Amino acid sequence: MRFALCFLLLILAAPVATAQAGFYYPPRGADWETRSPESLGLDEAAIAEAVDFARANEYSGSRDLRRAILEGFEREPYHELLGPVKKRGGPAGLILKNGYVVASWGDTRRVDMTFSVTKSFLSTVAGLAADRGLLRSVDDPVSEYIWDGTFAGEHNSGITWSHLLQQNSDWTGSLWGLHDWADRPPREGGIDDWKHRELRTPGTVMEYNDVRVNVLAYALTHLWRQPLPRVLKEELMDPVGASATWRWFGYDHAWTVVDGLKMQSVTGGGHSGGGIFISAEDMARFGLLFLSDGSWEGEQLLSPGWIEQAVSPSAPNPNYGFMWWLNRPGSRQWEGVPESVYYAAGFGGNFIVVCPEQDLVMVLRWLEPSRIGEFVGKVFEGI
Incomplete structure (x- = not known):
């Protein structure tokens, strides 16, 4: 009976093993193997x-x-x-x-x-946190994890990780001296209109906004309790054989302290460098x-x-x-x-x-x- 069960498990596992075997994974540092398109x-x-x-x-x-x-x-x-x-x-x-x-x-x-x-790399760092149990659910309010005031107030306290990842949070505030309303402002109106706009319920309207993406990076830095470039390197880029040449930067003044250590909070894009x-x-x-x-x-x-x-x-x-x-x-x-x-x-x-x-x-x-x-x-x- 035990032999038959093991044999059945091997048969069930075979399609997965075959699919994995069909891929070529380039080794670290070696020239990437090429094939002709026709082949x-x-x-x-x-x-x-x-x-x-x-x-x-x-x-x-x-x-x-x-x-x-x-x-x-x-x-x-x-x-x-x-x-x-x-x-x-x-x-x-x-x-x-x-x-x-x-x-x-x-x-x-x-x-x-x-x-x-960079944003797709950043969201993957959130995925690694979810896989390792640091992030219980993307539907949790971020304020349950980050309690320093970044997600305080009636509006910001209702923002979930999912809202940040989908860019529909409408988070309001300033980070590293940059205001959410000043990032990719509407074609109409001026500064007073943008400052005093009506806030949208989180999850209802997508708006591409790097300040809010950087808020996600800041929150993930405190969730991981270490710099995100190190997380990405150790958890993913080293295992896939990436080179030693890539870098992930934040703004020159974007530094935070976690566990007594000063670390840079990186950006999710480059439109301010x-x-x-x-x-x-x-x-x-x-x-x-x-x-x-x-x-x-x-x-x-x-x-x-x-x-x-x-x-x-x-x-x-x-x-x-x-x-x-x-x-x-x-x-x-x-x-x-x-x-x-x-x-x-x-x-x-x-x-x-x-x-x-x-x-x-x-x-x-x-x-x-x-x-x-x-x-x-x-x-x-x-x-």
């Missing part, structure tokens, strides 16, 4: 056309990102650069199929700013981890349950999950591309695109942002 069922001409398209449609902003940032956010009152900024390189990227590189272009090992792609500076290859490893449901060579680094939550549409915006963009019906859906596709996106045309049903990951640096849907469509023409 993995892709049309070589279509993939080449997509790469040519990416090369020909470089982001139109200045390669001097100090200038690009200040011009891009000039409408924001009091906007200034508060953290590190780095001049960017040219167009670069990779296309992975089953983990193998089937196409690459540009300098894929160059470290560049990645802007709001900071955020994650990283290579295309290290971004691809992050995307591949999500493609393989949080597993890397048989080790479960991030739970599939968290990934499912992270890429589920939020109520006020069907195209947005836990800081991942979703190709669902809505204003940001890409024509001719499956609804299962999701992606991280950052200023200047930085993207990590995950296609679960096709076992594809695409990483793009400095593509004109409005052309990303066309690029992905061209890759899908080659399937």
Whole structure:
């Protein structure tokens, strides 16, 4: 009886083991193994056309990102650069199929700013906290964990972790000298209108806002009781074999004290400087981890349950999950591309695109942002 039970368990486990074995996981520091598109069922001409398209449609902003940032956010009152900024390189990227590189272009090992792609890394740090029991539920009010006044008051005390992760909290206040109302203000009105606006019930209206994202980073720093770059490095980036070149910065003055230790509270983007500076290859490893449901060579680094939550549409915006963009019906859906596709996106045309049903990951640096849907469509023409 015991032998029969063990044999049955082995049979039931076999499909999972087979699926994992179908992926290639690049070893640390080694050259990434390449395969021809045709060897993995892709049309070589279509993939080449997509790469040519990416090369020909470089982001139109200045390669001097100090200038690009200040011009891009000039409408924001009091906007200034508060953290590190780095001049960017040219167009670069990779296309992975089953983990193998089937196409690459540009300098894929160059470290560049990645802007709001950082948000998808930040939400993953929240997922790691949930997996390890530090965060009991994303539906808990953040005020149950962070009691220093950041989430005090009738409005802010009702904000949950989920509201912050979906950018629909309407958190109000100031952090590191930056006001929530001054970040990406409406086209109409002026400072007095923005200051005294009517607050929306948390969970009802999505508003892209880096101050509130940085509030999430601050809260997670105190939840983990250690710097988030260290958490990301030890829990995820080291296990997936990422290089030693990536960095995660905060504003120069954004420091907090936890357990008597002074540590930087990092940013979830780069429109005032900071955020994650990283290579295309290290971004691809992050995307591949999500493609393989949080597993890397048989080790479960991030739970599939968290990934499912992270890429589920939020109520006020069907195209947005836990800081991942979703190709669902809505204003940001890409024509001719499956609804299962999701992606991280950052200023200047930085993207990590995950296609679960096709076992594809695409990483793009400095593509004109409005052309990303066309690029992905061209890759899908080659399937």
